[in-house]
Amino acid sequence: MLNEFKAIIDPKRLPNRRKYLHYYIVGLVDSEGCFSISIKKQNNAKFGWAIDPVFHVTQKKEHRQILELLKAVFKCGRIIPKPGQENIALQYIVDARRNLMEKIIPFFKKHKPIIKWKEFEIFAKVVEALEKGEHKDVNSFKKLILQIYEASNERKHQLNEVLSEIDRRWMSASETIRRAP
Amino acid sequence: MLNEFKAIIDPKRLPNRRKYLHYYIVGLVDSEGCFSISIKKQNNAKFGWAIDPVFHVTQKKEHRQILELLKAVFKCGRIIPKPGQENIALQYIVDARRNLMEKIIPFFKKHKPIIKWKEFEIFAKVVEALEKGEHKDVNSFKKLILQIYEASNERKHQLNEVLSEIDRRWMSASETIRRAP
Numbered sequence: 526m527l528n529e530f531k532a533i534i535d536p537k538r539l540p541n542r543r544k545y546l547h548y549y550i551v552g553l554v555d556s557e558g559c560f561s562i563s564i565k566k567q568n569n570a571k572f573g574w575a576i577d578p579v580f581h582v583t584q585k586k587e588h589r590q591i592l593e594l595l596k597a598v599f600k601c602g603r604i605i606p607k608p609g610q611e612n613i614a615l616q617y618i619v620d621a622r623r624n625l626m627e628k629i630i631p632f633f634k635k636h637k638p639i640i641k642w643k644e645f646e647i648f649a650k651v652v653e654a655l656e657k658g659e660h661k662d663v664n665s666f667k668k669l670i671l672q673i674y675e676a677s678n679e680r681k682h683q684l685n686e687v688l689s690e691i692d693r694r695w696m697s698a699s700e701t702i703r704r705a706p
Numbered sequence: 707m708l709n710e711f712k713a714i715i716d717p718k719r720l721p722n723r724r725k726y727l728h729y730y731i732v733g734l735v736d737s738e739g740c741f742s743i744s745i746k747k748q749n750n751a752k753f754g755w756a757i758d759p760v761f762h763v764t765q766k767k768e769h770r771q772i773l774e775l776l777k778a779v780f781k782c783g784r785i786i787p788k789p790g791q792e793n794i795a796l797q798y799i800v801d802a803r804r805n806l807m808e809k810i811i812p813f814f815k816k817h818k819p820i821i822k823w824k825e826f827e828i829f830a831k832v833v834e835a836l837e838k839g840e841h842k843d844v845n846s847f848k849k850l851i852l853q854i855y856e857a858s859n860e861r862k863h864q865l866n867e868v869l870s871e872i873d874r875r876w877m878s879a880s881e882t883i884r885r886a887p
Contacts, residue, residue, distance in 0.1 A: 538820055540729055548726040549820070552733020555772075588821050591736075639719055639730070640769050 533593045547636050550598065553591070554633075555640040558582040560648035562673050564682055571698075572666055572691040576673070578652050579620040580629045583607055592617040599628050625652045647676040663695045714774045728817050731779065734772070735814075736821040739763040741829035743854050745863055752879075753847055753872040757854070759833050760801040761810045764788055773798040780809050806833045828857040844876045 526536040527546060540546045559581050567575040580602075584592050592604050595617045601624035607614035619629050630649045638645050651669060659665035667688060674684045707717040708727060721727045740762050748756040761783075765773050773785050776798045782805035788795035800810050811830045819826050832850060840846035848869060855865045 534820065538818060538823055540732075540817070545725070545729040548721055548729035549733040549736075551721075552730040552735075553737050554733075555730075556734050556737030584821075591821055594820075636721070637719060639715065639775075640765075640772055642719055 530594055530597055533597060534590055546598065547632070550595065551633070551636045551638060554582060555638045557584065558638075558641070560641060560644045562648060562651055562676075564670065564673065564680060564687060566682070571661060571694070572663065573694045574670070574687055574690065576651060576655060576660060576669065577620070578622075578625060578648060578655070579618060580625060580648075581619070582617045584615055584617075586613055586615055589615055599624075599632065601628050622652065622655060626656055643676070647672060663691065667691055711775055711778055714778060715771055727779065728813070731776065732814070732817045732819060735763060736819045738765065739819075739822070741822060741825045743829060743832055743857075745851065745854065745861060745868060747863070752842065752875070753844065754875045755851070755868055755871065757832060757836060757841060757850065758801070759803075759806060759829060759836070760799060761806060761829075762800070763798045764795055765798075767794055767796055770796055780805075780813065782809050803833065803836060807837055824857065828853060844872065848872055 526541055527539045527543060528536050530536070530539060540549055559579075561579045561581065563577045563579070565575045565577050566573065582592065582595060589604065592615055596602050596604065599619065601621070602617055602619035604615055604617050606612075607616045619625060630652060633645050634649065651673060654660070654665070654669055659669060670684070670687055670691070674680070674687075678684065707722055708720045708724060709717050711717070711720060721730055740760075742760045742762065744758045744760070746756045746758050747754065763773065763776060770785065773796055777783050777785065780800065782802070783798055783800035785796055785798050787793075788797045800806060811833060814826050815830065832854060835841070835846070835850055840850060851865070851868055851872070855861065855868075859865065
């Protein structure tokens with residue numbers, strides 16, 4: 526029995542092996558989890574935009590236990606009222622890049638989502654690219670942005686808007702450098 | 707690798723053992739599955755009501771594969787457009803009592819839902835009671851109805867309405883019997 530989570534859930538109600546619990550979590554995440562990448566306007570960012578990867582899982586308020594279980598299994602993240610549905614739903618959220626790199630991504634590389642595999646693949650790619658600092662070079666940054674929009678373009682900002690702002694920032698930065706001496 | 711489902715999903719995208727896939731399914735069902743028991747008005751039923759247990763799992767249309775996988779694992783059931791959301795969602799449905807008794811209930815007794823355990827417990831209890839014919843005796847039938855409403859009373863028909871119709875039917879049947887000789 527999985528006694529290690531007994532403070533959260535009666536061990537009799539859990540699968541009897543950790544490995545089984547891991548696959549249970551994949552099924553749950555494939556339904557109510559999200560490997561989200563948002564592109565946010567951010568003036569102090571080098572190219573005017575921030576790429577913001579967040580892993581989250583939503584549950585009705587009365588099932589907080591299951592989110593506490595996720596937090597205990599992944600040993601990271603936090604639980605917050607779901608933005609926009611504060612009275613009825615909760616969200617388990619992991620957004621710190623170190624935790625995504627060291628905990629979330631390795632877990633789902635080992636235990637693969639069946640439904641959300643594409644969503645997860647691009648998520649892992651983007652987080653790894655950010656980790657390597659690829660967002661600091663204008664061409665790599667634009668390539669990343671293109672990949673993100675290719676995966677899903679249901680986004681607040683149009684791709685053209687994002688790319689032209691990157692170019693504007695980059696050109697104005699280059700000009701400053703040329704003028705510097 | 708789980709090659710037996712290769713006609714539905716690339717085995718590389720599945721867990722590598724059947725047992726793992728089973729726990730994946732529990733996680734999925736704990737999110738998007740439902741152990742539903744409806745109470746339906748049915749004039750030709752002995753007490754005027756039918757108890758109708760149905761196991762179903764909902765997915766967006768584009769994830770039909772996952773419902774096909776469930777159908778293959780449980781070796782029963784069917785996939786239909788989700789009533790009321792025909793254009794966007796599908797439902798995997800098992801409603802034949804034999805399949806519920808022999809396939810669905812034993813599966814979830816072995817691989818227990820963590821979130822929906824209460825919902826499943828009453829579901830199993832009701833299906834087993836129907837199997838034993840308990841709905842044919844007025845007192846057992848009323849007891850069943852009470853248990854179902856205790857588990858959830860968000861229902862089309864009020865408990866009072868159901869119980870009084872049962873009594874009406876039962877009394878009128880008894881009268882017929884008394885008058886018969």
